[in-house]
Amino acid sequence: MNWRKLRVFLVTALVLCLIPLTRYYQIDQPLIRFLRGSRHVDPLSLHLSGEFVENNLGTEQEPDGSVTVRMIAQQYLFIPHCILVPAGVPVHLRITSADAVHSLTFNGTNYAVKVLPGTISEAQLQFPRPGDYKTTCREFCGAGHYAMRSELKVVPRDQFPALQAGERGNCAAQ
Numbered sequence: 378m379n380w381r382k383l384r385v386f387l388v389t390a391l392v393l394c395l396i397p398l399t400r401y402y403q404i405d406q407p408l409i410r411f412l413r414g415s416r417h418v419d420p421l422s423l424h425l426s427g428e429f430v431e432n433n434l435g436t437e438q439e440p441d442g443s444v445t446v447r448m449i450a451q452q453y454l455f456i457p458h459c460i461l462v463p464a465g466v467p468v469h470l471r472i473t474s475a476d477a478v479h480s481l482t483f484n485g486t487n488y489a490v491k492v493l494p495g496t497i498s499e500a501q502l503q504f505p506r507p508g509d510y511k512t513t514c515r516e517f518c519g520a521g522h523y524a525m526r527s528e529l530k531v532v533p534r535d536q537f538p539a540l541q542a543g544e545r546g547n548c549a550a551q
């Protein structure tokens with residue numbers, strides 16, 4: 378094989394490798410899915426099955442006193458729209474996107490969580506004092522990006538367990 382042929386071969390091989398990369402979201406990748414493990418979710422079926430179905434979203438009390446918050450970010454809202462957590466306890470946030478890349482930020486804090494479709498973003502948060510925080514999307518995600526806001530309500534720690542299970546999930550009832 379002479380150098381010219383080798384060069385043509387290498388360029389062709391490179392181009393053939395680049396095509397699948399540009400079609401990243403259109404191919405099924407069993408190996409990547411396997412390596413990603415449990416953090417992988419299908420953005421198209423979030424509302425149908427799995428961890429992010431509607432009645433599983435919001436705040437859940439864990440046996441050790443901490444809470445887990447599950448959310449979905451989508452153009453142009455966060456679900457649930459208003460979340461409720463107790464003050465001074467660890468908050469495990471699990472959030473995924475139904476469409477574009479978003480970024481959930483809690484105004485007045487340093488917390489910012491990048492949210493990507495196809496994977497679960499996890500963050501450990503803690504809010505020392507009761508209060509209301511505005512949450513906004515800080516990643517330009519489309520025409521309605523600037524309206525993508527929601528709320529976080531931090532209630533006193535002893536008040537939270539007294540709430541009914543249905544009232545803990547989000548602050549719509551408050």
Ligand SMILES: [Cu+2]
Pocket residue numbers: 451452453478479480514515516517518522525
């Ligand atoms: Cu957004």
